[in-house]
Each structure stands twice: as C-alpha cells, then as structure tokens.
Amino acid sequence: MDLTDAPAEAEFRQTVKDFIAEHGDKGRGGGGRGGGGGDEESGWSREAREKGQSWRDALVDRGWIAPAWPKEYGGAGLSVKEQFILNEELAEAGLSNVGGFGVMMLGPTLMVHGTEEQKAEILPAILAGEVVWCQGWSEPGAGSDLASLQTRAARDGDEYVLNGQKIWTTGAQHADRMYMLARTDPDAPKHRGISMLMLGMKDPGVSVRPLTTMANTQTFNEVFFEDVRVPVANRIGEENRGWYAGMTLTDFERSGIGNSVGTQRALKGTLAYAKNAPDHETVLKSSGTWRLDFVDRWIEADIARLFSYLNNSIQDRNMVPNHEASMSKLFTTELGQKIAKTNLKLFGLYGTLWDRNRPEAMKGRPAGGFLAAVSSTIAGGTSEIQRNIIATRGLQLPRG
Numbered sequence: 104m105d106l107t108d109a110p111a112e113a114e115f116r117q118t119v120k121d122f123i124a125e126h127g128d129k130g131r132g133g134g135g136r137g138g139g140g141g142d143e144e145s146g147w148s149r150e151a152r153e154k155g156q157s158w159r160d161a162l163v164d165r166g167w168i169a170p171a172w173p174k175e176y177g178g179a180g181l182s183v184k185e186q187f188i189l190n191e192e193l194a195e196a197g198l199s200n201v202g203g204f205g206v207m208m209l210g211p212t213l214m215v216h217g218t219e220e221q222k223a224e225i226l227p228a229i230l231a232g233e234v235v236w237c238q239g240w241s242e243p244g245a246g247s248d249l250a251s252l253q254t255r256a257a258r259d260g261d262e263y264v265l266n267g268q269k270i271w272t273t274g275a276q277h278a279d280r281m282y283m284l285a286r287t288d289p290d291a292p293k294h295r296g297i298s299m300l301m302l303g304m305k306d307p308g309v310s311v312r313p314l315t316t317m318a319n320t321q322t323f324n325e326v327f328f329e330d331v332r333v334p335v336a337n338r339i340g341e342e343n344r345g346w347y348a349g350m351t352l353t354d355f356e357r358s359g360i361g362n363s364v365g366t367q368r369a370l371k372g373t374l375a376y377a378k379n380a381p382d383h384e385t386v387l388k389s390s391g392t393w394r395l396d397f398v399d400r401w402i403e404a405d406i407a408r409l410f411s412y413l414n415n416s417i418q419d420r421n422m423v424p425n426h427e428a429s430m431s432k433l434f435t436t437e438l439g440q441k442i443a444k445t446n447l448k449l450f451g452l453y454g455t456l457w458d459r460n461r462p463e464a465m466k467g468r469p470a471g472g473f474l475a476a477v478s479s480t481i482a483g484g485t486s487e488i489q490r491n492i493i494a495t496r497g498l499q500l501p502r503g
C-alpha cells in the first residue's frame with residue numbers, strides 16, 4: 104500500500120487546504136459536525152445559513168457537499184483517493200463535510216432504487232441542503248435484529264396507513280423528512296415483508312419525543328406514527344423488498360468510512376494541554392502511569408489510521424470493504440472510549456468535574472467526553488455485531 108500522494112493527489116490536497124484556509128472558520132462553530140441533526144450552534148444550522156455563514160453553503164458552492172456522488176446527479180464525482188484526502192484534510196482541521204443522512208445514505212440509495220420522479224425531486228433538494236432527513240430503522244424491539252421491526256404500513260389504495268414506533272432516531276426533532284422501514288406483509292418471512300418509505304415529519308399523526316442522553320444532550324428521539332398516510336409513490340423500491348433497498352443504504356453507511364485523523368487531532372490537543380497545565384491540575388507530576396496509558400493511545404491511534412488506509416485501498420480497487428469496515432469501526436470506536444478514559448485519568452479527581460463554568464480540568468470536557476463516548480460502540484451496529492461479522496465473514500468461523 105503506497106501511502107504517499109501522487110503529484111495530482113498532492114495538488115488536490117493543496118486545493119483542499121486552500122479552501123479550508125478560506126472557509127474553515129464557518130464550520131468550527133459547533134465542532135464542525137454535520138450529522139443532519141441541525142446543530143444550532145454550528146455552521147450547519149439554518150440560522151448560520153440565513154446569516155450567510157454556513158459551512159454547508161461553502162461546501163455546496165465548491166461542489167464538495169456530496170464528494171462521492173456522480174457528476175450526473177450533481178455530486179463532485181471525486182475518486183476514492185480524492186474523497187479520502189478531502190476527509191483527511193477536513194478532519195485535520197477539525198471540520199467535517201458529513202452532509203447528513205441525505206447526502207451520505209438516502210441519495211446514493213435513490214440512485215440505485217429510486218424512480219426517476221424521486222431522483223428528480225429529492226436529489227437536488229439534498230444537494231441544496233433544503234431538506235434535512237432522519238433515519239427510521241430501530242424500534243424498541245428491533246435494533247441489531249432489525250428485520251424483526253413491527254411498525255406496520257397497511258396498504259389502502261394509493262396510500263399506506265402507518266402505525267407504530269421508532270426509537271433512537273438521530274436528529275428527528277430537527278428533520279423535515281424521514282426514510283424508514285415498515286412491515287407491509289406481516290405474514291411473510293421477516294425479511295420479505297418490509298418496504299422502505301419516505302414521509303414528512305410534520306405529516307398528521309407523526310409525533311416526536313426527544314430522549315435525553317446521560318451526557319445531557321438531546322441527539323436522538325422516539326417517533327410515533329398514528330394512522331399516518333404515506334403515498335405509495337413515496338415507496339423506495341418494490342413493495343415487500345424494502346429490506347434489500349435498506350441494506351443498500353446500510354452498505355453506504357458502512358462504506359462511508361471516515362478516517363482516524365480526528366482521533367489523532369484530539370490526542371494532540373490533550374498532549375498540548377498536559378504539557379502546559381498548571382502543576383496542581385494533572386496527575387502527570389505525581390504519577391508516571393498516565394504517560395504509559397497515553398503512549399498506548401497514541402500508538403493505537405496510528406493503528407486506527409492504518410485501518411482507514413486499508414479500507415480506502417479496498418474501495419480504491421472498486422471493492423466494498425466488509426469485515427474490514429467492521430474491524431475499523433470496532434477498533435476506532437473502542438479506542439474513542441479508551442481515549443476518553445485516559446483523558447479523565449490525566450486530571451485525577453478533577454476529571455470527574457462536569458461543569459463548564461469551572462476552569463479546572465478543561466472546564467469539564469473530559470467528563471462530558473467520557474459520557475458521550477459510550478454510545479459510539481452502539482450506534483451503527485454494536486461491537487458484538489462487528490465481532491460476529493469479523494468472525495463469520497472474515498475468519499469463516501461457524502455461526503455461534
């Protein structure tokens with residue numbers, strides 16, 4: 104694997120750096136996150152757009168809001184390597200071009216399974232950032248075993264009548280629309296009676312209840328459907344074949360592998376702080392064990408970066424990473440939790456302070472980060488599920 108840039112790639116990297124130098128400040132308001140959740144503090148919010156300070160708009164203007172989309176659909180049509188360089192440089196600068204569920208998942212899925220009308224209506228709106236989407240997959244009784252989902256879409260002429268509940272729906276409280284999976288044939292085997300539908304979050308019968316995480320954020324929600332009428336024209340793919348359209352989307356979710364530069368960047372921040380922190384504040388002076396932990400995290404972050412390169416090189420050969428993507432997801436998210444723990448340890452007892460108004464221990468950021476890191480090994484498929492994938496598909500071990 105050649106990790107150096109070819110001349111054209113080096114030139115592209117410089118173009119990205121120049122773009123960041125010019126526009127990067129717009130994306131750093133809320134940590135540069137995208138996620139489609141409408142982060143009100145960041146350069147992704149509607150407010151920022153209205154003020155003409157939107158990071159999203161800068162990306163749209165440059166054509167980089169959808170780097171992976173083909174040019175015929177308005178994307179940047181970048182090669183896999185160029186996408187990687189773009190992501191790497193953005194992460195290095197603490198930024199992200201993750202344009203939410205629409206760009207990352209729904210758009211590419213519609214290109215494969217959508218009707219011409221759906222593509223013509225929805226793809227330009229995603230690119231223009233006009234519609235924020237959320238993903239209605241998980242239910243209280245269906246997460247890892249998603250095909251057990253019970254939300255019912257009963258056909259009534261040209262419409263489906265939707266009843267049921269979704270949970271952990273990221274950004275639903277800010278989203279305009281949802282794509283989701285619902286059961287259209289309750290008598291069919293579980294994977295075969297599901298359809299993929301799109302609906303409006305303000306449609307009659309849809310209600311959203313935000314959930315508060317233990318890190319005191321409201322990022323995800325419960326969504327309830329009570330006799331919601333969804334036009335049949337809003338179905339993606341064939342009736343009862345939604346599982347397969349949904350799995351196309353999940354492949355896009357998995358293959359949108361970010362990279363681990365952000366992890367290394369965070370470690371650099373901690374390192375700089377540890378070197379300059381007042382004597383009393385960190386355990387550095389009194390104990391050598393933190394150093395040893397930190398060195399391990401540093402090495403692990405380098406390994407995580409190599410996983411990114413591995414997956415990138417697979418995509419570069421026009422193949423879809425499979426258990427390799429699971430290895431990267433598992434390693435990187437578990438590393439995120441270990442880093443959060445190491446950060447806490449640096450501050451000894453101060454580390455447990457979780458108060459932005461107190462100056463000690465980086466204003467409580469390590470404590471908040473520790474709590475926030477918990478969910479990363481659950482979102483997008485739990486660590487156990489990743490291990491199952493690696494065991495069966497990677498190592499060909501029999502199913503347990």
Ligand SMILES: Cc1cc2nc3c(=O)[nH]c(=O)nc-3n(C[C@H](O)[C@H](O)[C@H](O)COP(=O)(O)OP(=O)(O)OC[C@H]3O[C@@H](n4cnc5c(N)ncnc54)[C@H](O)[C@@H]3O)c2cc1C
Nearest residue numbers: 238239240241245246247271272273478481482483485487
């Ligand atoms: C931050 C965050 C954002 C999310 N955003 C969304 C979203 O936008 N839309 C959406 O639809 N969902 C979302 N989810 C939900 C997420 O997809 C599910 O939480 C995840 O798939 C796990 O499902 P579950 O919570 O029902 O746990 P379960 O599937 O009930 O699992 C419970 C435990 O059992 C283990 N387990 C389950 N099956 C197996 C098995 N076969 N072998 C070994 N162990 C097993 C799991 O690893 C886990 O430890 C989000 C979750 C998080 C944490």
